[in-house]
Amino acid sequence: MKKLINDPKDVVKEALEGMALAHADILRLAPEPAFLVRADAPVEGKVGIVSGGGSGHEPMHGGLVGFGMLDAAVPGPVFTSPTPDPILEATKAVDSGRGVLHIVKNYTGDVLNFETASDLALAEEIEVRSVIVDDDVAVKDSLYTAGRRGVAGTVLVEKIAGASAERGDDLDTVAGLAEKVNANARSMGVALSACTVPHAGEPSFDLGEDEIEIGIGIHGEPGRARIAIEPADAIVDRLLAPILEDLPFASGDDVLLFVNGMGGTPEIELYIVFRRAAEVLRERGITVTRHLVGNFTTSLEMQGCSITVLRLDDELTELWDAPVHTAALRWGR
Amino acid sequence: MKKLINDPKDVVKEALEGMALAHADILRLAPEPAFLVRADAPVEGKVGIVSGGGSGHEPMHGGLVGFGMLDAAVPGPVFTSPTPDPILEATKAVDSGRGVLHIVKNYTGDVLNFETASDLALAEEIEVRSVIVDDDVAVKDSLYTAGRRGVAGTVLVEKIAGASAERGDDLDTVAGLAEKVNANARSMGVALSACTVPHAGEPSFDLGEDEIEIGIGIHGEPGRARIAIEPADAIVDRLLAPILEDLPFASGDDVLLFVNGMGGTPEIELYIVFRRAAEVLRERGITVTRHLVGNFTTSLEMQGCSITVLRLDDELTELWDAPVHTAALRWGR
CATH class of the missing domain: 3.40.50.10440 (Dihydroxyacetone kinase; domain 1)
Structure with a gap:
């Protein structure tokens, strides 16, 4: 470690x-x-x-x-x-x-x-x-x-x-x-690697050299499926489909699209994920009116990401836009 | 990969x-x-x-x-x-x-x-x-x-x-x-792991299981020394000593302390680094009047960090505080 x-x-x-x-x-x-x-x-x-x-x-x-x-x-x-x-x-x-x-x-x-x-x-x-x-x-x-x-x-x-x-x-x-x-919010994540809890000293689970865990929990809990690595666009599609079906989100919805890094994923990859997710939503007639991209809910140094889609109305949009001043999130003040 | x-x-x-x-x-x-x-x-x-x-x-x-x-x-x-x-x-x-x-x-x-x-x-x-x-x-x-x-x-x-x-x-x-x-700025970094350039497909250099590279470059170029992993406080001391001697920084200086994540290091570790760096500066009579902590100059998913110390005067402080609105850095507007 x-x-x-x-x-x-x-x-x-x-x-x-x-x-x-x-x-x-x-x-x-x-x-x-x-x-x-x-x-x-x-x-x-x-x-x-x-x-x-x-x-x-x-x-x-x-x-x-x-x-x-x-x-x-x-x-x-x-x-x-x-x-x-x-x-x-x-x-x-x-x-x-x-x-x-x-x-x-x-x-x-x-x-x-x-x-x-x-x-x-x-x-x-x-x-x-x-x-x-x-x-x-x-x-x-x-x-x-x-x-x-x-x-x-x-x-x-x-x-x-x-x-x-x-x-x-x-x-x-x-x-x-x-x-x-x-x-009105639905999320799902994927892990490309495990993470190591400091006092444990060993990775919290094992992933094969070419494996990823679809539906990972933020403590490394098992998800839905362990599969071989795929292109990012295919992984995004696997995450988004159950998110969109669940609420369900529908054509005409305005949403906030949140691509969250798990801690060890380069920002360049998060934007590749955002690109595909925005594309899928557009194809479904869903408009991304607000967004968030970055490491916010991490699992130490885990590599991977989660996607969250939040259905917005005027009230939620106004409150999202309101000033905030924290270490990690700040605008409007 | x-x-x-x-x-x-x-x-x-x-x-x-x-x-x-x-x-x-x-x-x-x-x-x-x-x-x-x-x-x-x-x-x-x-x-x-x-x-x-x-x-x-x-x-x-x-x-x-x-x-x-x-x-x-x-x-x-x-x-x-x-x-x-x-x-x-x-x-x-x-x-x-x-x-x-x-x-x-x-x-x-x-x-x-x-x-x-x-x-x-x-x-x-x-x-x-x-x-x-x-x-x-x-x-x-x-x-x-x-x-x-x-x-x-x-x-x-x-x-x-x-x-x-x-x-x-x-x-x-x-x-x-x-x-x-x-x-007025001086920096030095440390790598705990290498990173993999996508089109290369292999890590850009090898680090042993317990090794770290002191003075790493942001493309994985060799630094000053490859040593066995040490407690964070000892690593911070190794980075800060050459930074402070170089300008040199002196008792009475006001500085901006910037702890930069290399991409794959959890935020919790960056704050442990910040804590020690702030302590060392205080012991030397140097006052941290501004700060920045986070992933700003990364090397893909490399684990590690760099420390930058910038000597401030009133003019630089005022310009640092001025409003900014970018994807990664925003305040005051």
């Missing part, structure tokens, strides 16, 4: 310290229990938004803390849910009296620990709503999940819910918009 | 098409000879800025085209200089009558081809100035270079020269600021 790390047990702690040093204008590190929180939290009169989960998916979630997006991000160890304690503390730190939304990816550990934290917050008279993200169409039930997994669509939920909270919407409205994004 | 590509000979063309589809609000693709150019070029009354070089270093340079930065980016084949012809056409496309700055990384092919293009532009009565970037302290003379190589510091040159041009400075001023950034 070759990584730019010190002691494997310090990876998350030291990366958080680096984040806090680099982005002191945006966020600060609450040290014990550790979470990243907006420098100006709690923001008076604003619904708070907390997300989190296992580390190793950066910039999600710490890189998405800031104006117009998350108020706090609670990191667990690599690929392992945070415990209820830091989730509770983050919830308390961002509550200004208007309540707090938890955005939770659908993994059994995350769901359980956010639920416990939510109960504990309620006992301290903080109103909490939870939205579970389950945008991955690849498989139903998986290694760590009952039902569908939550993957890169989470970034879109966080952006749009964040914009809603920033303009002063109440907790029901913010939660309703998060649910609306989840209901 | 597993990559998200179609025919290896179409990689650059298809990636450019994907870029143009995704970022039509910012740039367009001039098809033949191919280069990326600001959607609103030529911008009246503004000095034009053209950069370019071999592909495979994305988002540099195409992702840096836009308001406040480059007017055009001329891509060669992967790791191969573009010919004079597209450089000339890009120069003509961005000239509004106030002249054009070429920002050229110090590689023999790039220098030669930009020089030829500059002569041809002059014959068409376009005034061209060229600034050669050579920020890499690792080695003097290298596989493709006489003198020092130009690496990630190029991004900083392009940002600051771009801000100067955007506020209406004349060609001499814009070129002078680009030279000033180059004179």
Whole structure:
């Protein structure tokens, strides 16, 4: 295992310290229990938004803390849910009296620990709503999940819910918009290589020299099929077909097309994927009115990508366009 | 070789098409000879800025085209200089009558081809100035270079020269600021793995299972030393010491600290590197007043990073902070 790390047990702690040093204008590190929180939290009169989960998916979630997006991000160890304690503390730190939304990816550990934290917050008279993200169409039930997994669509939920909270919407409205994004987003991914969790020291699964995994989970969980490598256009077609059939998306839809890198894929390849995906959507009469391309929901150094398609209406488009200022996503401010 | 590509000979063309589809609000693709150019070029009354070089270093340079930065980016084949012809056409496309700055990384092919293009532009009565970037302290003379190589510091040159041009400075001023950034920036990189050029199909060099290359070039050229993997903090110290001694940087300096990912390194590791680098600078009495962390000057899927330190004064800081709106870098607008 070759990584730019010190002691494997310090990876998350030291990366958080680096984040806090680099982005002191945006966020600060609450040290014990550790979470990243907006420098100006709690923001008076604003619904708070907390997300989190296992580390190793950066910039999600710490890189998405800031104006117009998350108020706090609670990191667990690599690929392992945070415990209820830091989730509770983050919830308390961002509550200004208007309540707090938890955005939770659908993994059994995350769901359980956010639920416990939510109960504990309620006992301290903080109103909490939870939205579970389950945008991955690849498989139903998986290694760590009952039902569908939550993957890169989470970034879109966080952006749009964040914009809603920033303009002063109440907790029901913010939660309703998060649910609306989840209901209109579908994703699927592919892995060309595995990744190595630092404290494990070995790749999390084996892929043959010419094999790829279609429908991979963001922790390397099995997908739909293991096949021989194909041209990028054929792989894109394999990812897009189940996405488009699932909602279903239809001719006349306006969509946001999100090509997400898994961490180890060159940007040049992500744009080749974007090119084909945009072509397929055009052929189906679906218009790409917004886009996102880059590494947002990663699996350490895994090579591969995921595609997310989100059906947009005027309300979602307006909230997507609203100003945001985080380490990973910024515009309009 | 597993990559998200179609025919290896179409990689650059298809990636450019994907870029143009995704970022039509910012740039367009001039098809033949191919280069990326600001959607609103030529911008009246503004000095034009053209950069370019071999592909495979994305988002540099195409992702840096836009308001406040480059007017055009001329891509060669992967790791191969573009010919004079597209450089000339890009120069003509961005000239509004106030002249054009070429920002050229110090590689023999790039220098030669930009020089030829500059002569041809002059014959068409376009005034061209060229600034050669050579920020890499690792080695003097290298596989493709006489003198020092130009690496990630190029991004900083392009940002600051771009801000100067955007506020209406004349060609001499814009070129002078680009030279000033180059004179005050020093970089050095490390590779943990090689990368594979698509049309070659094989890794560009071999690294043993526990080996790293200190002082790597962005095309995998040899550096200063091949050593056994060490903790991240020790590697950072090896990169920073020659950077700081070279200028030299001194106690009391304000600097921009730039940790650049080579393409295949998880963000979590880049922040571990940032943490140590910031610590070393603080110990030396050097203040990090600005920063940049992420994949900007990559070598396809290479694992590793580079560190760039730029000494700032008020003028450079103000131009760094000025609004920018490109695919890869955006703030303030």
